[in-house]
Amino acid sequence: MSDTLTIDGKEIPYRPGQTIMDAAMAAGVYIPHLCHNPEFKPHGSCKLCMVNVNGRNVASCTMPAASGMTVLNDTPELNGARRSLLQMLFAEGNHLCPVCERSGNCHLQALAYYLGMTNPHYVQFYPSREVDASHPDVLLDRNRCIMCELCVRASSEVDGKDVFGLSGRGIQTRLVVNAPTGLLGDSALAVSDKAVQVCPTGALLIKRQGYRVPVGRRMFDHKPISVVQTEGGHD
Amino acid sequence: MTDGKKVRIATCSLAGCFGCHMSLLDIDERVFDLMQLVEFDRTPLTDIKHCGPCDVGIVEGGVCNAENVHVLKEFRKNCKVLVATGACAITGGLPALRNNIDLWDCFQEVYQYEGGLEGGQVPNDPELPLPFDQVRPIAEVVKVDYFLPGCPPPADAIWKFLSDLIAGREPRLDYEMLHFD
Numbered sequence: 001m002s003d004t005l006t007i008d009g010k011e012i013p014y015r016p017g018q019t020i021m022d023a024a025m026a027a028g029v030y031i032p033h034l035c036h037n038p039e040f041k042p043h044g045s046c047k048l049c050m051v052n053v054n055g056r057n058v059a060s061c062t063m064p065a066a067s068g069m070t071v072l073n074d075t076p077e078l079n080g081a082r083r084s085l086l087q088m089l090f091a092e093g094n095h096l097c098p099v100c101e102r103s104g105n106c107h108l109q110a111l112a113y114y115l116g117m118t119n120p121h122y123v124q125f126y127p128s129r130e131v132d133a134s135h136p137d138v139l140l141d142r143n144r145c146i147m148c149e150l151c152v153r154a155s156s157e158v159d160g161k162d163v164f165g166l167s168g169r170g171i172q173t174r175l176v177v178n179a180p181t182g183l184l185g186d187s188a189l190a191v192s193d194k195a196v197q198v199c200p201t202g203a204l205l206i207k208r209q210g211y212r213v214p215v216g217r218r219m220f221d222h223k224p225i226s227v228v229q230t231e232g233g234h235d
Numbered sequence: 236m237t238d239g240k241k242v243r244i245a246t247c248s249l250a251g252c253f254g255c256h257m258s259l260l261d262i263d264e265r266v267f268d269l270m271q272l273v274e275f276d277r278t279p280l281t282d283i284k285h286c287g288p289c290d291v292g293i294v295e296g297g298v299c300n301a302e303n304v305h306v307l308k309e310f311r312k313n314c315k316v317l318v319a320t321g322a323c324a325i326t327g328g329l330p331a332l333r334n335n336i337d338l339w340d341c342f343q344e345v346y347q348y349e350g351g352l353e354g355g356q357v358p359n360d361p362e363l364p365l366p367f368d369q370v371r372p373i374a375e376v377v378k379v380d381y382f383l384p385g386c387p388p389p390a391d392a393i394w395k396f397l398s399d400l401i402a403g404r405e406p407r408l409d410y411e412m413l414h415f416d
């Protein structure tokens with residue numbers, strides 16, 4: 001059997017060892033995703049990339065591609081479930097987009113636009129979460145953190161520093177910083193670290209960059225994330 | 236949506252900044268077209284104090300005090316279609332920044348510690364509406380039929396939304412009109 005599968009009826013080749021997400025990306029087929037970044041090991045936690053394979057829902061970023069798979073991706077059911085996942089992420093954090101420097105460049109928000117999410121639907125948690133402004137060049141605002149662990153993976157896999165980790169369980173989970181004081185300013189983090197670049201939201205921001213690009217002229221203001229991420233470059 | 240009769244619209248601002256209303260006025264000369272099709276009930280423009288039976292209710296701002304709840308319920312009771320307009324009505328918005336700060340601490344910060352206010356007293360006139368400890372989205376208090384996001388929603392989005400609604404179409408916003416900022 002040849003190494004191909006179909007996504008929404010379109011035949012797509014894959015190499016052994018690739019996941020469904022890898023094969024889709026290589027073929028220019030967009031599968032919504034948030035905690036996944038092709039530069040890092042798949043995490044499989046946000047579940048936005050859920051697809052239906054031969055009748056079962058699976059995370060496409062961790063599921064190995066296999067010959068003859070019939071994958072459904074861009075369907076009203078899956079997009080509806082993805083929208084609900086996004087709404088939960090919005091409701092359990094404090095996402096005040098109008099005052100967030102990432103607005104327009106944020107993957108969470110861009111997915112909400114792409115999936116036509118107009119409201120958080122669920123009762124807002126308004127959790128109490130710490131802001132850490134102790135670092136001279138980087139701001140950590142946990143109100144906007146979606147616990148995707150991209151910074152955790154980047155800091156350990158690329159920067160070799162292990163600055164970030166997740167601590168606590170369930171709704172109490174928080175991003176923690178590897179420093180005796182727990183403060184970013186006392187950690188080994190440098191502004192040039194990969195960990196700072198990969199955050200998909202406004203949880204990690206480089207200071208003194210505020211509004212250099214005006215709202216209205218940002219990455220996802222005119223092009224949906226599906227186009228930006230398949231045109232080339234993950235960002 | 237009303238078979239030739241003018242569509243009756245009410246609008247109000249609860250815990251909002253009137254930015255959404257400003258954006259509505261930003262439709263510029265299209266306001267003349269709009270006035271051919273609609274008439275206004277209670278709005279900050281007409282100075283009508285209470286909302287009567289309407290086709291569309293446009294609510295800006297979240298719910299931050301007891302009066303907001305009364306106004307919101309009056310809108311829900313009288314409006315066939317209720318539209319949460321703007322970030323504050325939909326999520327609580329910027330006023331919800333205070334949701335994790337003790338209400339009394341907020342009052343002290345504003346009225347007592349901040350310079351320039353005579354007397355340094357927290358206002359406690361019985362006519363003032365009772366403030367809530369948190370600002371909440373309007374959909375947590377009444378049923379909402381449509382959500383029109385943005386801070387404020389762009390004039391083009393408001394125009395598109397209203398013209399769809401008045402023409403009896405399901406309102407649909409193009410990608411570039413859906414914004415949270």
Ligand code: SF4
Pocket residue numbers: 094095096097100101102103104106107108109144201202203415
């Ligand atoms: S991180 Fe994204 S979704 Fe959250 S407030 Fe900022 S722009 Fe909005």
Ligand code: SF4
Pocket residue numbers: 144145146147148149150151152175198199200201203204
């Ligand atoms: S800070 Fe950013 S990259 Fe790190 S876990 Fe939170 S959202 Fe993900």
